[in-house]
Amino acid sequence: MKEIMAVIRQSKVKETISTLAAAGVDSVTVHSLNGRGRQGGDIMQVVDPLMSTNVESVSKIWKFQTPSSMATDSTLTKPVFWVPKSLLDLVVEEVPEEKVIDAITSVNRSGSYGDGKIFVLPIEDAVRIRTSERGAAAIA
Amino acid sequence: MKMIRAIVRPEKEDAVVLALEGAGFSAMTKAHIFGRGKQKGLTVGPIHYDLLPKVLLLLVVNDEDVEKVLSVITDNSKTGFIGDGKIFISAIEKAVTVRTGDGL
DSSP states (O other), rough: EEEEEEEEEEHHHHHHHHHHTTOOOOOEEEEEEEOTTTSEEESSSOOTTTTGGGGGGGGGOOSSOOHHHGGGOOOOEESSSSEEEEEEEEEEEESSSHHHHHHHHHHHHOSSSTTOEEEEEEOOOOOOTOOOOHHHHHHH | OEEEEEEGGGGGHHHHHHHHHTTOOOOOOEEEEEEETTSSSEEETEEEEEEEEEEEEEEEOOGHHHHHHHHHHHHOOOOSSTOEEEEEEEEOOEEEEETTTOOO
């Protein structure tokens, strides 16, 4: 039994879920959260006005220049240190993990930074609360 | 590779993130969550708070960096009072960068 956690763009969630369903994985949990990668965020021309601005304190670290921190002087662009992302959380038993990874990457690969990460973790046991089934039967 | 899930006080979030970035770990995911510990929340006078706001930081690092990340997080989120949070570490079998298909 494997847990697959995929951090992806929020705009790709619907398409990813339908592709996963076609690959045989129907159950998925979606979290909405903020993330960033090695680039330390993003530089956006158009920024959601509802996005919180108090996170700009991260720019106080100047000794590690990231694309975002270099843009703080510019008035044309706005650095964003946390990018809204979605985390898809799935536990699979029958479908091989490679198939799930291929399904997620086929939808989400655009070639630019911020496409996301996929993590595979071992799961020791699972319980279906309704029937108390354990193990593979719980997620079948 | 290990996944580190750190639950810290919301007011310590900036300090922890800045310190992690300074130590070279700029890639992470955060979520604003609610939780409680062994004390079952917090009671102030007649008011009982069952779940308290916390920030969950999620990092995936190489095995040899785990201890360094742990010390950075604990040094910057510690106040010495109940409710400082927990750090959980779990094994990652595989990591894929969607853009390239490689590892981290």
